[in-house]
Amino acid sequence: MRWKLKSKPDSETTKKLAHELSINTKLASILVQRGITSFDEAKHFFRPSLEDLHDPFLMKDMEKAVSRIEKAIQNNEQILIYGDYDVDGTTSVSLMYTYLKQQYSNIATYIPDRYKEGYGVSYQGIDFAADNDFSLIIALDCGIKAIEKVAYAKEKGIDFIICDHHKPGDEIPKATAVLNPKRVDCEYPYKELCGCGVGFKLIQALASKGNKELDELLPLLDLVATAIAADIVPMTGENRILAYYGLKVINQQPRIGIQALIKNLEKKELTISDVVFIIAPRINAAGRIKHANYAVELLTSSNEELASEIAIAIEEFNGHRKELDKEITAAALVQIEENDEIERFTTVVYDEDWHKGVIGIVASRLTETYYRPTIVFTKSEGKLAASARSVKGFDVYDALHKCSEFIEQFGGHKYAAGLTILPENYESFKNKFEEVVKNSIDKDLLTPEIVVDAELEFSDISPKFYRILQQMAPFGPENRKPIFKSSSVRDNGYGKRVGQDKTHLKLSLFQGKPESVINAIGFSLGDKIDHINNDFDILYQLDENTWNGRTSLQLQLKDLK
Missing domain, CATH: 3.10.310.30 (Diaminopimelate Epimerase; Chain A, domain 1)
Incomplete structure (x- = not known):
């Protein structure tokens, strides 16, 4: 494991920011490393606002997309909402369906079968649309390379609106509208949206034409936050704003389907990390093991009983997925050795x-x-x-x-x-x-690398320090949860391997003074127990641990040397 310490930012900028925000210089330097150098930038970062979302009409073809959907609604056309079978695709389809269904009933959803049709827009999907009199397909999280498929649909009298975020090829499909901020000819200011994010921009544009306020779209953001987390897009700009508000919806008023997925969790407040490791794998399991339609049904359901049934089925798919994953990984490792x-x-x-x-x-x-x-x-x-x-x-x-x-x-x-x-x-x-x-x-x-944000003394760590760190969430690519290094720490002699198979490491550490001890847990670091007999250096994230009703700060170890 390579340890790479980020270079220290300019000390004058750091001091100035620390003074303006009334925080210590260690925290200020972490912010400066992330491009936040003024009070105003810090305010936008710590207090994300829906007002800071860009005008959706800055995206190329947005006007065309909106007028084609308005025309379809006026003419009572059948609209098919088409999306990929992963989390980004199924949340995108559920998002667009939820929004349009509030005002228009002639819509249906279509998710290709992973095994029979494969990724993206399929000929079977277009044939399904033609056989059932759909004249408009809105494709989400796919379609940017579907040149022949879009042409085939046109021959059958079907128009396409593509909302995608994947890298375009040299040619763009000849669809009615192609919304993709990564298009070379698109000047949209934020390029890192996921597929569901592009779908949300289309909804934002439709809503503004219908004189709806942005606040009215808030209940949709649980889906957008789930897609942002699962698709591992940068947690910057618009993604950060949408994820921030989407997490609030997940924690305060999630849709019935998400509620059914998380109802047995003991955790009071879910983080982006929980969305990545708890919600996303379950939504994904439907398309991996059975069919992604289960996920769309769950996420668009307004019936608690039905949602609960689907959630139970999805839980089973996820269990089966875990078994397969374990078996195949073991077989692959044997193959590499043989x-x-x-x-x-x-x-x-x-x-x-x-x-x-x-x-x-x-x-x-x-x-x-x-x-x-x-x-x-x-x-x-x-x-x-x-x-x-x-x-x-x-x-x-x-x-x-x-x-x-x-x-x-x-x-x-x-x-x-x-x-x-x-x-x-x-x-x-x-x-x-x-x-x-x-x-x-x-x-x-x-060789895996751990990027370290700053060196800390244990004396720097306090509840206030932790509280400010937490306000930097939601974390994700380009806004990772900070990793710290502390040097010459010691274990108080009670360090031990823990867990069912003793793979984890539990330590009580001090630096300098033995009387101020801080607890630490190192998942999958059990084999490093030999390193703790004398002074050693550690990399860690700050965390909280609740035990017997008492909550205290703890270090989540990433590595030690």
């Missing part, structure tokens, strides 16, 4: 019987074990389908582009992608991918 591939620059594994719905999760697990770009293949519809995951700092999408001679189709982001190849090209692709990565990756990137 093929003598431990020393490679990449992991590429394949088994025709692996469940297509969990190969993405397995790719993430393998990346945790052998820290390098990873691709997991399985058989699907006579071809090989795969999920790719990368390591911090390496663009796997770009690497796949360099292997395109062996790829049928691919799409995705810098750190996660999906691809399809012909079975006979597997070995050639595997060798080419290894060669591309070997020749282009900075070798340092193959």
Whole structure:
């Protein structure tokens, strides 16, 4: 594990900000590192406001999209809301359906089957629309590369509005409107929205045309926050505002479906991290194991009994997903060893019987074990389908582009992608991918790195310090929960391994004075117990622990040396 301490920002700027905000310089320097250098910027950061959302009409084609939907409603046309089967896609569809359904009944939803239709807009979906007299499809979280599909729909008299956030290709589909802030010709000020975020901008535009206030859209933001968290987009700008208010909705007045998912949780207040690890995997499990329609039904349900039934079914899918994930990961690790591939620059594994719905999760697990770009293949519809995951700092999408001679189709982001190849090209692709990565990756990137925000003395840590840190939430990419380093700490002699299989480390630490002890927990750090006999350095995040009704600050250890 590499420790990388962020460089200290300019001390004059830090002191000035500390004075303006009446906070200590350690906190001020963390803010300056994140681009917050004035009282006004701090105010916008700590007090996100819906008023700071951009005008949706700044997005290219927004005017066209709004007038096409208004025309469809006036002419009583049938509208099909189409979305991908992951969290971003199902929340997008649920969002658009919830909003339009309030004023118009001629709408339906469509989620492609992960196994029969694959990712994105499908010919089957367009045929379904044609057979059932839909004349407008609103595609969410997909469609930016659906050139032929949109043309096919046009032949059948069906118009398309595309709301996507994935990287466009050289050509844009000839749809009625293509909303995507990443379009080269789109001057929208914020480029990092997720698919559901782009869908929300369309709703914001429709609402403003209907003289609705922004506040009226607040109940929809639980879905947007869930998508932002699950899609791991930067927690900056509009994403931060939408996630901030969406979390409030999740905690105070969640829709019936989300309520049904979280009703057995003991936690009073959910964070973005809880959305990532509790809500998102369950929504995702529907499309991975059965069909993503379950997720849309849950998220659009107004019937508590029905929502409860679907939530129970989804819980079962999630349990099954966990079992498959465990089995396939174990089998993949055996395959890497048997093929003598431990020393490679990449992991590429394949088994025709692996469940297509969990190969993405397995790719993430393998990346945790052998820290390098990873691709997991399985058989699907006579071809090989795969999920790719990368390591911090390496663009796997770009690497796949360099292997395109062996790829049928691919799409995705810098750190996660999906691809399809012909079975006979597997070995050639595997060798080419290894060669591309070997020749282009900075070798340092193959060792996990922890970026440290600041060095702290234990005397810096106080309830007030923690309270201000908490106000920096919601945390996520580009606004991570701060990680601190403290040097020359000692355990008071009661340090031990804990947990069912003794994989965790529980310590009581002091720095300098043995009488002021602070508790620490290190998940999966049990094997570092030998390092605690003398002085050692630690990396950690600040947390709270409640035990027997008493809440105290604790350190959540990330590493120790």
